Amino acid sequence: MKKTEENDNAAAVNEEPRIGVYVCHCGLNIGGSVDCEAVALSAAKLDNVVIADHQLYTCSEPGQERIKQDIAEHGLNRIVVAACSPRMHEPTFRSCVQDAGLNKYMLEMANIREHCSWVHLHDKAAGTEKSKDLVRMAVARARYLEPQEEIDVPVIKKALVIGGGVAGIQAALDLADSGYEVVLVEKEPSIGGRMAQIDKTFPTMDCSICILAPKMAEVGRHPNITLMSLTEVTNIGGYIGNFSVTLRHKAKYVNEDCSACSDCMKACPQHAPNEFDVGLATRKAIYIPFAQAVPSQYVIDMDLCLNKNGVRVCEKCVEACERKCINFEDHDREETFDVGTIIVCTGVDVFDAAQIPQYQYKKAPNVITSLEFERLINAGGPTHGQLIRPSDHRIPKSVAFVQCVGSRSRKTNPYCSNVCCMNTIKDALLIKEHWPETEIKVFYIDIRAFGKGFEDLFQRSKMEGVQFIQGLPGEIVQRKNGNLRMIGELMMLHELYDIEVEMVILSVGLKPSIGSDVVRKYLTLSRTSGGFFMVAHPKLRPVDTATRGVFLAGCSEGPKDIKEAVTQASAAAARANIIMHRGMVTVEAITARVDESMCTGCGLCAKVCPYQAIQINDRKKAVVIDAACSGCGTCSAECKFDAITMRHFTDRQILAQIDAFTEFEPEKKILAFCCNWCSYAGADFAGISRMQYAPQVRIIRTMCSGRVAQNFIEHAFARGVGVVLLSGCHIGDCHYIDANTFAEKRYKRMRRLMKQNGLDNNRMQLVWVSAAEGQKFQEKINSLVEKLKTVTPEEIKNSMRFFSEREKQRKEKKQKTRAGK
């Protein structure tokens, strides 16, 4: 077996590795498209491999038992498991080897399921060859694994809940009742969210605000909850147990002594549409969004107020307020504090129906949305519960609902919004309750009444005479009298309809709230294709995010009804509770270590560290602050003197993986460096979704794309790789603030270098792939295989010569510097 000289030397430093390799069939998940026995046989021939076997389910009790036995019996000191993604079962096998007395960092996994069998379902030969490569790379890395000690860091027993809808309210109350301090941040003047706006709730038909208001009030007076309304998140840093949060409290111009007597409001001369009533009513410049608002306190909308930029022309409210609460000197304030856990409950906005012009929203006054309907039918709303049509203030005798507006569409929102079918059924029943003679028609594609009690409600509405018509209208035409012609196809009867109604309610879908954008930015959360936040595992970790210590609840995760939102909120609170109750979190031993003998004190590492975790001490040596270091590896990749070692992702380990990769026919393959959080997870996602792509690619995982040093890439080219792909999170989404920008710089540098030296620089590629972009990864690999076909043997030879020469020079130079010291 070929090995580079450098690696040979390094291996000698360690104890003799004794490696056990376990290839998992995962039933037919892997065994169906990979010859696991052949993979185990080929592994058995590798240096240092003492034992190699294949099992039906390695993660099963007998499977793990077997590993433990072998460790005892054969004195194994390193374990390689070729199975599913380490993102799935690394913790399982780590605890297995730990039970058998090994340090848990002595485990390495080869991902032959998500990255192999599931994406090459129909090519067993290629899948088997690829698995052999992946196992050989894993064994190569395993040789250089070292035991690591993890440290525990204390957790701040305080939580941040972002968003004060019903989900945020529930999460905050649960945590506060458990005894933790909670900060609940709401961007609007009051908490309550969408639930405060709706009239009744399906399937039980209870009054929404009646059941919500007591909870809102409890939040307002709970001793453990600090409620911050009209407040925005402006920065979040840190990590699990120790997040640092910065908020901006917008000026309210009314202080806490306000008793909500409304005297000021009566005096104010300025009107504007009221957001809470979706513009169906007006409010003043000094206002409270709705009667039950919490905090129960007026605020001034400075965009509307006559007093601007300190110029006072109106004193009406100030004169009216007996308690002297109004203060025009108020200004925005920033505040920074630390919390241990964060729950994101940023909720939803509704689809803008004007995007579908043939439905006449905003053009025909009697076409309204379902959210507007909620305000019209609500006794506390602008019409005191009278469903009147906007054009002539008459109660309509016939009403049509149009379903799926903006949902289930490739043009707008691709997903089903989950609540609008039931919401329409509820709305139809509400109309029937007040005005039983009203003719109601519901135009739909499918009625989705899947939850407990939903079908009953659906049947009830049919009994009450609501007509359900399959076939959405092609268009709505307004008549002179304000009535509306619904024109479409009556699918059941194979004929067209042209029906006149007096009012139309568009059942608009839900979409992620605008407020979710800023939170995503600071917490680097991934999103699914519909734009909602992605959980760590859709089945088994349904409220966790990939960022430890950050949880999701309510509609921020996907459209759902109140019951589900509340259930999730309690689940998220319980998950956060676990962390805070324990009071300590274990930090993975993957932080940077400085080798003082190599460090020249140049300070480059300190400059590039996104966390300012490196300082240069008075002896001119770099020092890493362990608690601040996140382990991205950017410093190590930038250090010109090999003075920084990334624990568990060492240069030696990665170079060994590259060497193993390049052993056979490297010119016919693609080497991909993928970051743990986005692109590796994206490739996993492609696997889970069975997105098939060409088998020529092998992935090396690093925590961050910023870890990938230029010399790794050069080494790969020196050894004859066909194409190198560098892949990470999108710019702005990096889990290590902006460490991926260094990957981009190196990529550009490599492209320039290759071009200047007459090499084909299209062999160096970069792609940003989020955890949800399996398809993007698939497409990229397939396109790279096309590129691979154009790479000539001549080109490979030239690049091998060029980069080997550079490697040699670099080594000599380093030796000289060292000798010089």
Add this chain to the structure above:
Amino acid sequence: MGKALDLYDEQEFNACLQCAICTGSCPTARVIEGYNPREIILRYIMYGEQEEVLNSTMIWHCTTCHTCQERCPHSIRICGLLTHIMNLAAKRGNVPETLKSGIKLMIETGWSIQATQRSDRIREELGLNRLEKPNTDEIRRIFSEAGLDTILELE
């Protein structure tokens, strides 16, 4: 053989929701009883009734106005599919007589609507110039390049 523009992609059509917006939007469906683009997708793609569809006369009612396609929530190229189906149907001889005679007229005269003495007179009254007879050789060549002459057995 001529090259017909082909926009057919089965996967795309399988995404059809059967929401009926297309038929509900189709101006032809309003005047031709039984004409139903949604049903053509259902039969041709989802139920695999290619034969029946290719032999039916209904398919020729589409005016390729693109209204259905413009409004389809899934951006399905309905009009593209209908063009594809009409091309295939024509190749097997399913072309309505009216269309055939229209094409023949064009090849012979260069016009799809023939100039008459009356139209000449009206033009004159309006002070418009007399229409020149178009170059039918050129038209014939274009049609033959597109394969229309063999499809329609014009020779």
